[in-house]
Amino acid sequence: MSHFSDYKDLIQADDWALIWISRDNIKPVKITAGATFNTRYGSFPHDDMIGKPFGSQIAVRTRGSNKFGFIHVLQPTPELWTLSLPHRTQIVYTPDSSYIMQRIQCSPQSRVIEAGTGSGSFSHAFARSAGYVFSYEFHEIRYEQARKEFEDHGLLQDGNLAITHRDVCQDGFAIQKGDKTTFFDDERLNESPSPVQINANAIFLDLPAPWSAIPHLDEVISQDSKVSLCCFSPCIEQVDKTIEALEKQGWTEIEMVEIQGKQYESRRQMVRHLDDALQRLRDVKERKQMGVERRKRMFNKLISDQEEPYEQRPETPKTQFNPFGKGSRVKEGDTGFQWKEVSKVESEIKSHTSYLTFASKIVNKTRDETLVAKLADEIRGSGAKVSVPNKTDDKIGKLS
Numbered sequence: 001m002s003h004f005s006d007y008k009d010l011i012q013a014d015d016w017a018l019i020w021i022s023r024d025n026i027k028p029v030k031i032t033a034g035a036t037f038n039t040r041y042g043s044f045p046h047d048d049m050i051g052k053p054f055g056s057q058i059a060v061r062t063r064g065s066n067k068f069g070f071i072h073v074l075q076p077t078p079e080l081w082t083l084s085l086p087h088r089t090q091i092v093y094t095p096d097s098s099y100i101m102q103r104i105q106c107s108p109q110s111r112v113i114e115a116g117t118g119s120g121s122f123s124h125a126f127a128r129s130a131g132y133v134f135s136y137e138f139h140e141i142r143y144e145q146a147r148k149e150f151e152d153h154g155l156l157q158d159g160n161l162a163i164t165h166r167d168v169c170q171d172g173f174a175i176q177k178g179d180k181t182t183f184f185d186d187e188r189l190n191e192s193p194s195p196v197q198i199n200a201n202a203i204f205l206d207l208p209a210p211w212s213a214i215p216h217l218d219e220v221i222s223q224d225s226k227v228s229l230c231c232f233s234p235c236i237e238q239v240d241k242t243i244e245a246l247e248k249q250g251w252t253e254i255e256m257v258e259i260q261g262k263q264y265e266s267r268r269q270m271v272r273h274l275d276d277a278l279q280r281l282r283d284v285k286e287r288k289q290m291g292v293e294r295r296k297r298m299f300n301k302l303i304s305d306q307e308e309p310y311e312q313r314p315e316t317p318k319t320q321f322n323p324f325g326k327g328s329r330v331k332e333g334d335t336g337f338q339w340k341e342v343s344k345v346e347s348e349i350k351s352h353t354s355y356l357t358f359a360s361k362i363v364n365k366t367r368d369e370t371l372v373a374k375l376a377d378e379i380r381g382s383g384a385k386v387s388v389p390n391k392t393d394d395k396i397g398k399l400s
């Protein structure tokens with residue numbers, strides 16, 4: 001069972017949960033009867049979590065005080081995993097991964113190649129949406145760590161993910177049956193002929209030199225459906241070399257995109273008039289003048305050493321409200337003032353802004369007339385109002 005895509009209501013022993021302590025502090029925890037989750041806000045017995053719905057708030061009294069510390073126990077999702085995983089490399093964040101999956105049409109029909117695995121951030125997102133994921137990592141320790149995590153999270157056992165310890169730039173993507181460097185647990189793959197039928201139709205390369213891996217793709221991509229590819233590269237020189245390799249290998253629809261994740265905050269801002277500004281300047285000038293005169297009098301008193309009765313500083317009238325500075329505090333949206341809706345750009349959200357190079361390839365450009373006729377019949381039978389391609393029509397008789 002995958003802890004990251006099979007939703008369940010109640011927390012049970014042996015479930016993985018992501019414990020939300022604060023926005024920047026989310027911890028993956030395997031719920032274990034009798035165990036305790038310790039934080040600086042208190043110790044939370046796992047037994048208090050078992051049987052409660054995912055999403056529950058668990059509170060404990062902080063030792064020596066009347067206050068409570070609390071946590072939320074959340075169902076794991078790829079998005080939360082991305083925010084909580086142990087970083088071994090740079091990772092792909094959700095703003096990028098969601099866009100990439102949409103662009104490469106990741107669906108249950110997708111057979112995905114991902115290289116390298118890195119910290120496994122994107123692998124979790126792919127595993128939830130795709131039919132099958134083949135992930136490759138050449139760094140032995142990272143491969144082992146990722147394999148362990150995939151295993152713990154239920155992505156390998158009866159799952160839809162295979163991880164291979166391999167330098168894909170040198171040795172390509174093909175997996176021979178019985179390959180000791182590949183770890184998967186799937187009867188279908190075990191039974192498939194050698195080499196394993198990868199038939200990838202979605203490729204994601206997050207490697208320093210994707211141009212060296214691209215020529216190896218031809219032997220593992222789908223021959224009878226459109227293949228979409230995305231390369232994730234932090235610098236434009238890499239994009240340049242990647243595009244050169246893609247063109248050379250016959251990839252088409254090449255396009256480069258950069259994602260700049262920004263958060264827009266919607267708020268109300270007080271409408272300020274020119275008269276307010278002028279009034280503020282008069283105010284400042286008046287106060288300054290009063291200060292100068294007071295200091296002059298104090299100086300004269302020092303020189304003449306004459307006693308002068310203590311002069312009370314004249315009371316300045318409290319301003320009703322000064323929209324440019326001090327005065328009585330006004331809360332956003334208070335009545336009696338004029339407000340306008342504005343949007344404010346917050347600092348950049350977590351995203352590893354790389355350049356995304358997309359491309360596609362169709363290997364076999366002839367179409368299966370029997371299949372087209374069958375689909376056409378089905379569409380006609382469903383009564384849907386669609387224009388069905390006619391095989392005698394030259395313009396649509398072939399896929400271009």
Ligand SMILES: C[S@@+](CC[C@H](N)C(=O)[O-])C[C@H]1O[C@@H](n2cnc3c(N)ncnc32)[C@H](O)[C@@H]1O
Nearest residue numbers: 092116118119120121122137138139167168169
């Ligand atoms: C930036 S990380 C990938 C991060 C990953 N996309 C994620 O979201 O967690 C790049 C990974 O590619 C691996 N790598 C680099 N060159 C490779 C190659 N030729 N074959 C396989 N893996 C490679 C590195 O070891 C590294 O772990």
